[in-house]
Amino acid sequence: MRNKRFTQYFILIFLLLSGVIASCQKDQEVKDDASGKPDTTFTAPDNYLATKGTLKITLQDSTYSFDAAIDSIAFVNVHNGNNQYFGITAINKAHNMSFGISSSGYALSNINTNVAGSQFILKPDKGDADQYALTDSATVQDYGKINLSAYKQDSVLAKGTFYTYLVKAGLGKPTTYKVKGTFSLRLK
DSSP, X not given: OXXXXXXXXXXXXXXXXXXXXXXXXXXXXXXXXXXXXXXXXXXXXXXXXXXXXXXXXXXXXXXXXXXXXXXEEEEEEEEETTEEEEXXXXXXXXXXXXXXEEEESOOOTXXXXXXXXXXXXXXXXSSOOXXXXXXOOTTOOOOEEEEEEEEEETTEEEEEEEEEEEEEOSSSSOOEEEEEEEEEEEOO
16 A cells, blocks of 8 residues: 555656646747747657646635646656556646646546546745645545546647545644546647
């Protein structure tokens, strides 16, 4: 069980690092143009930086949004030996909100897969960051689902919905929150 949890956290950390790298590309405002500069929507084989679209996350009574035109939203595919994972990672331009969610398997259109890892971090202007991570409760067998309704079809990078269960880090008795979200990401 500990090896599985370690693998999930490793994948999640990789997804978040991919988001940070993608955000640095956004901050530099590197753009594809006729002068032959590289297209930065393609960050590595099967990893893409969305240029249009949104990612919305609902936690309790609040909805948080990422806009690919301003923030960095990446769709990543990770190969770990014989294991395959895919996911979405995002960080806003102000670098005070980040989100990542992943699933095992291959990204394909019209699939509904189990969540393998997820994390949400909010950093207010003052005070400590609020960190939410995938629950590790032995009583919760359902960690959530990612419904990928479209993937790499025409200009659509990824479109779908998800839900997962996150626990807020901190002292005291942990509370599990159901987090829901939608994403509609485009390359151009």
